[in-house]
């Protein structure tokens with residue numbers, strides 16, 4: 424039986440442009456630290472192969488520290504390593520894939536024509552190709568693997584979800600490939616499908632970089648023998664982005680706390696508040712939640728309780744005042760609504776002879 428780890432879309436040296444420079448540098452350090460984790464995972468599980476399906480680097484600018492960290496981690500793997508460069512790390516003339524000194528156990532596919540390395544000691548062959556430009560066309564079209572009893576694997580960057588821009592991989596091509604395992608990269612949310620005798624999988628990115636890459640990220644651990652192939656998700660323990668929608672009750676803080684997992688201190692949260700409220704005291708909530716997250720973004724989408732507008736129909740000065748604000752509230756952009764609610768509450772307090780709450 425062959426055991427392998429399949430990872431993709433590491434996007435090392437991402438700029439993390441939305442973060443402060445200090446935080447961005449920390450994230451790039453964390454990306455490099457994941458390389459050690461990847462090598463450990465391979466060695467602990469006694470994997471014979473590590474397949475890296477492209478977008479290892481985020482772009483043409485790669486720090487030397489990063490190349491060194493990657494070389495060190497891959498060199499520490501007892502597995503044979505196969506890399507198929509993708510659209511972000513395509514094989515430009517100055518690419519580290521061409522210029523760096525890679526360890527002996529690492530094979531980089533440097534042609535857009537599918538090539539093959541036979542590993543008789545493992546009873547398999549590993550096919551692969553690499554992007555030599557950003558948009559290489561359909562690399563798998565017309566391919567079929569040798570059929571001679573060896574297990575056939577392929578590592579490739581490409582899109583199995585219908586996108587046409589970056590090496591589209593269709594179900595027909597997968598079925599016709601005759602491969603046992605097709606290790607893809609490109610789609611950042613992991614998934615797998617079976618077509619014909621082939622299991623095709625893409626692990627997604629190894630670490631989320633924004634709210635468009637939420638949830639737990641990781642790699643696949645694949646076990647493979649003639650007639651059987653399974654891919655199991657292995658989380659890599661990186662910091663996570665999460666979006667949580669919380670319907671607030673009487674006490675918004677209590678509602679949020681009840682919705683949180685036990686420990687989110689390393690994670691980056693966007694909490695969207697819904698339901699009814701007379702206005703969310705953002706500063707107080709942020710204060711009360713400080714330290715529970717690496718970073719928190721609060722979005723208030725609550726609606727005012729009906730009673731605030733109850734007198735808007737009245738034929739009185741109070742009624743006209745509320746009706747005017749209510750109309751503006753309904754037209755307002757979400758970020759302006761809090762101010763309008765505040766005006767309504769203050770105005771109502773004055774009309775009703777109550778003490779005006781402090782600003």
Ligand SMILES: [Mn+2]
Pocket residue numbers: 432434478511609610611
């Ligand atoms: Mn990618």
